[in-house]
Structure formats: C-alpha cells, structure tokens
Amino acid sequence: MKFPKIVLLIVSVLLISCNEKKTNSFEPLHPKEFAEKIKTTENPQILDVRTPDEFESEHIDNAKNVNWNSDDFAAKAESFDKSKPVFVYCLSGGRSKKAATKLKELGFTTVYELEGGFLNWNEEGFGKASTGQVGMTMNDFNDLLNTDKKVLIDFYAEWCGPCKQMEPYLLKMQKEMSDKVVIIRIDVDKNKTLATQMKIDQLPTVVLYDNKAVQWKNTGFISEKDLKKQLQ
Numbered sequence: 001m002k003f004p005k006i007v008l009l010i011v012s013v014l015l016i017s018c019n020e021k022k023t024n025s026f027e028p029l030h031p032k033e034f035a036e037k038i039k040t041t042e043n044p045q046i047l048d049v050r051t052p053d054e055f056e057s058e059h060i061d062n063a064k065n066v067n068w069n070s071d072d073f074a075a076k077a078e079s080f081d082k083s084k085p086v087f088v089y090c091l092s093g094g095r096s097k098k099a100a101t102k103l104k105e106l107g108f109t110t111v112y113e114l115e116g117g118f119l120n121w122n123e124e125g126f127g128k129a130s131t132g133q134v135g136m137t138m139n140d141f142n143d144l145l146n147t148d149k150k151v152l153i154d155f156y157a158e159w160c161g162p163c164k165q166m167e168p169y170l171l172k173m174q175k176e177m178s179d180k181v182v183i184i185r186i187d188v189d190k191n192k193t194l195a196t197q198m199k200i201d202q203l204p205t206v207v208l209y210d211n212k213a214v215q216w217k218n219t220g221f222i223s224e225k226d227l228k229k230q231l232q
Contacts, residue, residue: 165221169224203219
C-alpha cells in the first residue's frame with residue numbers, strides 16, 4: 001500500500017522532531033539516583049552552578065563551581081568533556097534546569113540534573129553533617145510570630161531573579177501596610193538551618209501567618225496585586 005507523499009513528509013517531520021526533543025533533553029535525578037550515578041562514573045564531572053559564595057559555604061565533593069548567573073558560563077562549560085556525563089546542581093533546582101538545558105545546546109551528550117537541588121540532597125542525607133547552626137534558630141523564627149498582627153515571611157536569596165522582582169514592592173508594602181501586617185524577609189543563604197528545617201526548597205516562597213498558624217503559602221513569583229489580595 002502506497003502512502004501519499006504528504007503523509008510520508010508529515011511522518012518524517014514528526015520523527016525528526018521527536019529525535020531532536022530526545023537529544024536536547026537532560027535527565028533529572030532524585031538525590032539517591034544522582035549519588036549512585038556519580039559513584040559509578042569514572043572521574044565524574046560535577047558542576048555546581050550556584051554563586052561562588054554559595055559554593056564556598058558547602059558543596060558536593062569534587063564539584064567545580066561554574067556560576068550560571070555569570071556572563072562566562074558557556075565559556076567555562078566548554079572546558080569540560082562533552083562526550084562524558086556531566087552532573088549539574090544548584091540550591092533548589094531552578095538554575096540547574098536552565099544550566100542543564102544550555103549544556104545540551106552546547107553539545108554535551110549526557111546531562112544529569114539534581115532534582116530539588118542541594119537542599120534536597122541534604123534533606124535526603126547525602127550532605128555532610130552540619131557543624132552548627134547557620135543563621136536564626138527555630139525559636140528565633142517563632143519569636144517573629146509573636147504579634148497580634150498577621151505576619152508575612154518572604155524567603156528569598158540574592159541570586160534569585162523573581163525574588164529581586166518582588167523586592168521593591170515588598171519593601172514598599174512593609175511601610176504602607178505596617179498597621180495590618182508585619183512583613184519579614186529572610187535570606188535563605190544566611191539562614192540555611194532554618195530553611196532546611198522548614199523545607200524551603202523553592203524560591204521565592206512567601207508564607208502568611210495569623211495567630212502563629214499558616215494561613216496561606218505561595219511558591220514562585222507573585223504580583224503585588226495578587227499578594228495584596230491575600231493581605232486584605
């Protein structure tokens with residue numbers, strides 16, 4: 001049975017599209033799978049795409065720091081062997097997904113991305129045991145909730161793009177709505193113990209408390225208009 005040329009052309013285009021999609025995709029792995037792949041790979045190439053300060057604080061053994069937010073990310077990535085597997089991670093997964101996609105575009109054949117980032121890695125017990133409290137304690141945090149007003153906690157980081165977008169109107173709302181709500185911004189990089197204990201694995205994360213109980217929570221960017229609706 002002969003098929004019309006148009007049908008054969010459509011099938012060919014679909015097959016090419018599927019193959020390109022498969023070729024250009026990277027493989028996200030849970031911490032356990034990520035750790036096992038590293039163990040079974042000879043001289044694994046591990047890329048920590050966080051900022052130098054984050055990297056210096058703590059990182060996966062034998063990882064190299066290639067900052068995703070730097071202008072020379074692609075240039076530095078080119079120094080690694082594209083024919084061998086590369087392992088990519090950041091703090092919570094946002095930057096590593098972008099970096100992994102870029103690495104595939106640059107021609108890396110096998111890219112593994114750590115799902116949930118370094119926060120998930122630590123939570124699953126693969127990080128080094130903490131040598132002490134980093135930043136405020138849970139008791140310190142609970143003290144922030146001791147007020148008759150509502151309390152909005154904004155968990156952010158300096159490297160987080162959406163966090164920077166939200167910063168101007170959050171600071172403005174701190175003053176304009178001070179009679180109704182207390183707005184507190186917490187840098188997760190400076191309060192890592194608290195962030196881990198509260199399972200803050202995506203940024204930005206805003207949590208609204210009323211009488212010390214969680215009333216509402218949002219992860220990711222939220223507009224000033226939509227945020228104000230929650231605070232009425």
